[in-house]
Structures are given as structure tokens and as C-alpha cells.
Amino acid sequence: MKQADFEVIIIGGSYSGLSAAMSLGRSLRNVLIIDNGEPCNQQTPHSHNFLTQDGSTPKDIYIKAKEQLQKYDTIQFLNDLAITGKRLGDLFEITTKNGKKISCQKLIFATGIKDLLPAIDGLAECWGISVIHCPYCHGYEFKNAKTAMITNGERAMHLTSLIKNLTDQLTILTNGPSDFNKDQLKKLKRNNISVIENKIEKVEHQNGYVENVYFGTHEPIAFQAIYAAVPFVQHTDILQSLGCQITEQGYISIDSFQRTTVNGVFACGDNSSPMRSVANAVAAGSLTGAMVNKELADASFL
Ligand SMILES: Cc1cc2nc3c(=O)[nH]c(=O)nc-3n(C[C@H](O)[C@H](O)[C@H](O)COP(=O)(O)OP(=O)(O)OC[C@H]3O[C@@H](n4cnc5c(N)ncnc54)[C@H](O)[C@@H]3O)c2cc1C
Structure with missing residues (x-):
């Protein structure tokens, strides 16, 4: 059977994805974050209501988080867009826009949402x-x-x-x-x-x-x-191709352990919660990292 390239792939490397990576990297899990650098708040001059970072720019929060993660050699980064995903037996295989094919045991969507602004000039x-x-x-x-x-x-x-x-x-x-x-x-x-x-x-x-x-x-x-109050869509249809259910409101359907309806696939942040904030994204990411680590730990503790 093919060995996975990574224990965990996280698609989306903004606040929720980086937070999930921190829990996993610190648990010595071999993690890849795939991100194409388009967080939803990039135009806002100051981000508020997140303890210790109230009034920081979104980018400064991101840079600080990424610098802290780069200290962990368990975490790798790929600047790319994940475009397809499929099951390969017990594993998942993700392909990217730049032609990479990468497999993992567990998959986390931390992809955010895409706001559909009304077509009003200005x-x-x-x-x-x-x-x-x-x-x-x-x-x-x-x-x-x-x-x-x-x-x-x-x-x-x-x-x-x-x-x-x-x-x-x-x-x-x-x-x-x-x-x-x-x-x-x-x-x-x-x-x-x-x-x-x-x-x-x-x-x-x-x-x-x-x-x-x-x-x-x-x-x-x-x-x-x-x-x-604007409508939104999910950023990626990999969710649907893997069979992840979407709620009536358009969020990825998850349970209280951040598990989607597909075994081995998790979601965190804006894509699966209407409580849209950096603080909530970071909290959901941290919980997701811990839950994924627990599944991996249970599977190898025989
Ligand atoms: C305009 C605006 C201002 C905001 N201001 C505040 C504020 O002041 N305070 C606050 O607490 N919250 C604020 N928010 C909310 C906050 O920004 C979000 O809750 C938070 O960014 C969610 O984090 P996330 O990681 O879930 O998603 P995002 O930060 O949106 O990041 C998703 C990441 O996934 C990547 N991605 C998506 N699909 C793929 C793919 N297929 N392959 C690779 N990468 C992919 C994107 O490029 C992006 O980097 C604001 C939101 C908006 C829209």
C-alpha cells in the first residue's frame, strides 16, 4: 500500500489553518499547508476583537503566526492552489494548480469563504x-x-x-x-x-x-x-467531490469535533461556522488540530 507523503494536509493557511498546524506540528505530526494567499480580510486596514492583536493589520497577525510555525520542522508550506482531491484507499490525494500530487492520511479544509458582493459601483x-x-x-x-x-x-x-x-x-x-x-x-x-x-x-x-x-x-x-450582509460560496469544490455535506446555509457540515461527514476529513474556520472572526477561526483550528492528532494517535496505539 502507498505510504502517505504527509500525515496531514491542511488546505488553507490563514488563521484557522495555521492554528490547526500549530497543534499538529507540536504533536510531531508531519504536516503540509497548501495556501494561495487570499484571506477574506486582506483589504481591512485594522483587525479588531482578537486579544493581544486588537488593531493590528491582518497581514501582521498572519506574519507573526507564520514566523512562529516556521520554527517547527514538522510543518511545511506550499504556496499553491489545491484544485482536486480524491480518495486513494485509506489516503487522500490532492492535486494543485502547479501540477503537484500529494497524499495524506487526514485532510483539513481551512479554506474560508468567498463573499459575493452585490454589483454596486464603489x-x-x-x-x-x-x-x-x-x-x-x-x-x-x-x-x-x-x-x-x-x-x-x-x-x-x-x-x-x-x-x-x-x-x-x-x-x-x-x-x-x-x-x-x-x-x-x-x-x-x-x-x-x-x-x-x-x-x-x-x-x-x-x-x-x-x-x-x-x-x-x-x-x-x-x-x-x-x-x-452578503451571500457567500465555498472556495473549493474538492469538498463535494469527496462527498462532504454542506448545510442549507452553505457551511461545511461538521460535528463538535470538527469532523465533516467524510471519515478522515475535517474543517475549521469560516467555511464551517457563521461566527466569523479571527478569534473563532483560531479556536476552531486549534480544536481541529487536536482532534486530528487524537485520531492518528488512536490508530497507532494498538
Ligand atoms: C472584510 C473583512 C474584515 C474582517 N475584519 C475582522 C476583524 O476586524 N476582526 C476579526 O476578528 N475578524 C474579522 N474578519 C473575519 C476574519 O477575517 C475571518 O473570520 C478569518 O479570516 C477566517 O479565517 P479562515 O482561516 O477560516 O479563512 P481565511 O482567513 O479567509 O483564509 C482562507 C485561506 O484559505 C486559502 N484557500 C482557499 N481555498 C484554497 C485552495 N483551494 N487551495 C489553497 N488555498 C486555499 C485562501 O487563500 C486563504 O488564505 C473580517 C472578515 C472580512 C471579510
Whole structure:
């Protein structure tokens, strides 16, 4: 039978992947991290709400983590894109864009998610700067600011309850017909939150900082921040080709030990959790590393 090239391959080498690698590398597991260097937060100037690193740049957190991992000769790095994956008996084989074929006993997906930003002129340039995905990460920096939320329906009600604590100048932009029922509309009115259904044409900004939102022939409105609840997809279809189940919300289905529905395959970070933060990604990665190590340890302790 073919020997695996590595005990563990981790696809995705950002916060969750590096964290999983740390637990594994320190357990003397022979680990390869394949990463193509496209973390979701790369445009944000400062990352917040992660102890000891509050306000650091995403890159500085990454560089420090990678430097610490490079001390472990058990961990190797490959700058490449994993494009296919298949089972080879008890092993998994991953192929990469640059033509490498590498096998492992256990596979971890730490691949993050791909945000699908609405096609609104100027929005992408502001993403992570003044267009915000999460109040815990950037809400404090925009407290009391004149704020819009591009969202609708039930999701908007959830977000509004969190954001209204940070500012009382809040407007919902549904960017088309609103999905609110009568009770929700009454609640929004009671809380002084207006709803604008006009189609958004563009976001005017200075270096990513929102200034005005334009709605075709209607008057533009000045805002300082916009929360955007955007849809997402998984980064890789290797998941599906291996048979990993995806939840209705689009996350990789995992149990409380970070195991996917396929034996030997694990997932951690944004790809399998709606609690989207560096702290949660690091925590999930650390747990994943420990769980993978335990499976390997149990299998060799006969
Ligand atoms: C704009 C923005 C700002 C944010 N700001 C904050 C903040 O201030 N504070 C905070 O705590 N959180 C913040 N977050 C959330 C935080 O960035 C994420 O929760 C965290 O990055 C998730 O880590 P991850 O490792 O799961 O995924 P990611 O960091 O997204 O990394 C996934 C990695 O996998 C790689 N990858 C994917 N597919 C493949 C493949 N097939 N082959 C090889 N490599 C692959 C990618 O290139 C990437 O390097 C922000 C998110 C966004 C979008």
C-alpha cells in the first residue's frame, strides 16, 4: 500500500489553518499547508476583537503566526492552489494548480469563504474599510456614525438589534422591494429606523471611506459606514467531490469535533461556522488540530 507523503494536509493557511498546524506540528505530526494567499480580510486596514492583536493589520497577525510555525520542522508550506482531491484507499490525494500530487492520511479544509458582493459601483473598494461585515469587528470604530445597512427581512432584524446599540443614526437599504412583515415594520418605526427600497446605483467614497450612496434619480444620502450582509460560496469544490455535506446555509457540515461527514476529513474556520472572526477561526483550528492528532494517535496505539 502507498505510504502517505504527509500525515496531514491542511488546505488553507490563514488563521484557522495555521492554528490547526500549530497543534499538529507540536504533536510531531508531519504536516503540509497548501495556501494561495487570499484571506477574506486582506483589504481591512485594522483587525479588531482578537486579544493581544486588537488593531493590528491582518497581514501582521498572519506574519507573526507564520514566523512562529516556521520554527517547527514538522510543518511545511506550499504556496499553491489545491484544485482536486480524491480518495486513494485509506489516503487522500490532492492535486494543485502547479501540477503537484500529494497524499495524506487526514485532510483539513481551512479554506474560508468567498463573499459575493452585490454589483454596486464603489462597494468592493470600501469592503472591510467602511463597508462592514460584522459589528464586533468594526462597529466600535463607527460608533454613533451615520450608518446604512444593506440587508432585508429577518436577517436585517437580527443585525439591527446589534447595530442600534452602536449608533442611533441607522437606515436600512433593501436595494429593491422590502421583505418586512407588518410587525417588523412597526418595530423598525418604533426604533426610529427608516427603510429605503430604492435600487442602489453607487457608493461614493474617498479611499474606501463611504461618503454618499446614490439611488439613480433619487437624492443621494450621506453615510459614514455601511453594514452589508452578503451571500457567500465555498472556495473549493474538492469538498463535494469527496462527498462532504454542506448545510442549507452553505457551511461545511461538521460535528463538535470538527469532523465533516467524510471519515478522515475535517474543517475549521469560516467555511464551517457563521461566527466569523479571527478569534473563532483560531479556536476552531486549534480544536481541529487536536482532534486530528487524537485520531492518528488512536490508530497507532494498538
Ligand atoms: C472584510 C473583512 C474584515 C474582517 N475584519 C475582522 C476583524 O476586524 N476582526 C476579526 O476578528 N475578524 C474579522 N474578519 C473575519 C476574519 O477575517 C475571518 O473570520 C478569518 O479570516 C477566517 O479565517 P479562515 O482561516 O477560516 O479563512 P481565511 O482567513 O479567509 O483564509 C482562507 C485561506 O484559505 C486559502 N484557500 C482557499 N481555498 C484554497 C485552495 N483551494 N487551495 C489553497 N488555498 C486555499 C485562501 O487563500 C486563504 O488564505 C473580517 C472578515 C472580512 C471579510
